[in-house]
Amino acid sequence: MSPPPGTFRDLVVIGASAGGVEALRELVKQLPVDLQAGVLVVLHVPAGGTSVLGSILDAAGPLPAEPAQHGAPIEHGHLYVGSPDHHLLVEGDCVVLSDAPTESGHRPAINALFRSAALARGPLVAGVVLSGVLDDGAAGLAMIKASGGLAIVQDPDDAAYRGMPDSALAGLDADHVLPARAIGEQLAEILAVPVELAQPAGPGAMQRYEQALARNGSEESMPEPSADAAGLLCPDCGRELSMRDRDAEAFRCQAGHAWSADALLATADHRMQAALWTALQALDEKTALTRQMEGTARDRGSDDRAGRYSASGQETDAAARLIRARLTSGLPGSDKDGDPA
Structure with missing residues (x-):
């Protein structure tokens, strides 16, 4: 009104x-x-x-x-x-x-x-x-x-x-x-400008639902609005996300956590970056270990075993270089392949 x-x-x-x-x-x-x-x-x-x-x-x-x-x-x-x-x-x-x-x-x-x-x-x-x-x-x-x-x-x-x-x-x-x-x-x-009397469009059912959820903090006893399964999991709790408003690309999980498409994408990127850094650390550690084992095998005259360790180390190092290039590309001081200069 x-x-x-x-x-x-x-x-x-x-x-x-x-x-x-x-x-x-x-x-x-x-x-x-x-x-x-x-x-x-x-x-x-x-x-x-x-x-x-x-x-x-x-x-x-x-x-x-x-x-x-x-x-x-x-x-x-x-x-x-x-x-x-x-x-x-x-x-x-x-x-x-x-x-x-x-x-x-x-x-x-x-x-x-x-x-x-x-x-x-x-x-x-x-x-x-x-x-x-x-x-x-x-x-x-x-x-x-x-x-x-x-x-x-x-x-x-x-x-x-x-x-x-x-x-x-x-x-x-x-x-x-x-x-x-x-x-x-x-x-x-x-x-100081008087409010015009034109009737505004006002909020729709989805906005009222969202605000009721924000006040109550629970979806229990509330009517379920139309929603499509998004095929994604909530970064906060791991429950399945549903798309509640296709025009606004708004997502909510069953626990009530809400996400915009941009925020969901940014969170996914952060999680991916963290996982890649963890993987890179593990690969670097494995490369260092295989090189130590290769050296020990050669000192003991076991060239076949040293060769296997060398091949494993080269494979691991190649994987590490690919991940490092992905993580460092565009950072100051990196060369065209993504490795620090």
Whole structure:
């Protein structure tokens, strides 16, 4: 339902990842002390770590910033920062913290915050995507836009890592594309424009399902949406992944872990790299061992056995060179075959 005439947007949700701390500092430094909106911030942080982002942002600008507390009301002129290992969500006029399954390996996840804001406040929301890699925030920002809210994206040329801004811009026509500092300078003016009365498209059944899962942290007693088996396993828990939204290439496992296609691909690449380094170490150790055994056999006059060890060592060394070339290709100091120069 559209807001009445003269209503203004009063909720800002911001997502950032790699390079995001500096972008956030630049943004909040420029915010006015009388900002007529509450601001919720999610930065990707490790689950087992601690976050000092609240203290950093509190010192960086005129608005008080603090870690979000479950159930706390959202007040104008305040910044609420997500905590490690908890999704930061919006329910009505309050903050909600959830330990629901990770999304693309992240908790807090930007998409979870953006979806909840769109569902709770519709056109009264402005979403902001800042510096980061991959695509967290792109789907959530599109949902904010579809619900009648504003989509604001850091200029990719201004971002330390342009992956998230580029992904967000690839999926929608942003209302504002600005450097982080300019977002802070212009945000009050942007929010001062009355909300239009045009009925937004609003979220679909899949978005509502995803948000219910983010709140509850379980698929039990929830209707199962249409899904196709993806033939892939979840990197978090090893359960089978299903494709829940073919247009967005969104995947979920039975435990509820969500993955975008880009995040799933990046995770698979990291796992492959780790496996190849392990294999390379084993091959190098085997090569060194066969050379020692070859030398011992020759010292004892066993040329046939030495020849077998030599052949085995050459075969192992050839396999190691292939893997090393794959792992080091493109790195500084590598030659055209991929071996370090």
